[in-house]
Amino acid sequence: MPSSLMSRRNALKLTVAGIGTMLAASKGLIPTAHGGTYSMKPHAYKDNLGIQLYSIRKQLLESAGDAFEKLAAIGYQHVEWFDVTSLDTLAPLAQSHGLPITSAHVLSPYITGNKLMQAVIPDDLNSPEKLIEKLNKFGINHLVLSYIFDDERQHIDQYKTLSEQLNRVGELSKTAGIQLCYHNHDFEFQQLNGQRPFDLLLSELDHENVKFELDVFWAKYAGLQPDELITSLADRCALLHLKDLKSMPSTHATTHTPADEAMFKPVGSGIIDFEKILSAAKQVGVDNVFVEQDHNTGHIFEDLQSSFNYLQTLNIK
Incomplete structure (x- = not known):
């Protein structure tokens, strides 16, 4: 990589870091080891709840400003982006409503460089270096691989290749002050060629450069106890997705079972x-x-308010 480009990136990173520190301080937050933030209030998570914007993907298309205003009014403190192609147009709007972006999701082609499949990658995001530069522009300090497609997980060896690719991007990200994470579904916990893919990821991924964003819904859906998994992951668990599960599927222990919207x-x-x-x-x-x-069967903002209110009642030890 040209030294001039690295210099520009380093300067940009320092500038954004300063802005990020001021934004965090204004919201009563302090930095963490993984590059995230903790609230200085007694209950770090209850007073610093984030929201994954995939939850309101339809509402963002209808009126992004109204959607961000409603999230802020509920009490959410920061957001996780789900479509990095919209950062330039919508990120300033989110930030203007007091919602800093602390994490961003991308699909596998952004990490692997594989065929585009269902993703359309614009020229300004068509390499890991460009993606990292875009995240730094908006002070985003977590990058998450959100999903791998069916034809990318037909054999356990594909996870070995994926681990190598994640480690390479994770090293680039770490140098730029961004923590790369892998987001699970349930299929990583099902046997594939005699091995659980999640176990292979644990073995092959660099402990510092690639952490995990544990989705507790999918972990539970796969038959695990999320709290025990968090404890076993220890400092390799950087982020959590909080969503609830109606009931257990009957085939979770042996077969990947798509979850019904209900x-x-x-x-x-x-x-x-x-x-x-x-x-x-x-x-x-x-x-x-x-x-x-x-997915929701009622009004999404009422559901998000309900989730927020419930989390305030918990006794976190």
């Missing part, structure tokens, strides 16, 4: 024990937690 519930209205989860998160030092609701 299975996704507001936090506190399903079977997941969030008090245990957030207590475990506090013990291991998880940076940030994000409420997410992939």
Whole structure:
């Protein structure tokens, strides 16, 4: 990489870091080891709840300004982006409503460089270096691989290749002050060629350069206890997705079973024990937690308000 480009990036990183520090201080937050923030208030997660914007993808298309205003009014403190192609147009709007962006999701082609599949990558994001530069522009300090497509996970060896690719991008990201993370679904916990892909990822991924964003819904759906998994991951668990599960699928232990939309519930209205989860998160030092609701059967902002209100009632130890 040309030294002049690296110099520009370093200067940009320092500038954004300063802005990020001021924004964090204004919201009563302090930095964490993974590059995230903790609230200086007694309950770090309850007073510093984030929201994954995939939850309101339809509302962002209708009126992004109104959507951000409603999130801020509920009490959410920061957001996790789900479509990096919209950063230039919508990120300033989110920030103007007091919602800094602390994390961003990308699909696999942004990390692997594989065929575009369902992703359309613009020229200004068509390499890991360009993606990292874009995140630095907006002070985003976590980058998350959100999903890998079906044809990328047909054999365990594909996860070995993916681990190598994640390690390379993770090293680039870390140098730029950004923590790369892998977001799970349920299929990583199912046997593939005699091995659980999640176990391979644990073995192959660099402990510092690639952390995990644990989605507690999908972990529970796969038959695990999310709080125990958080404890076992320890400092390798940097982020959490909080969403509730209506009930367990009958085939979770042996087969990847797509979740029906009705299975996704507001936090506190399903079977997941969030008090245990957030207590475990506090013990291991998880940076940030994000409420997410992939699907809803009612009014999404009412559901997000319900999730927020419920989380305020928890006794996090």
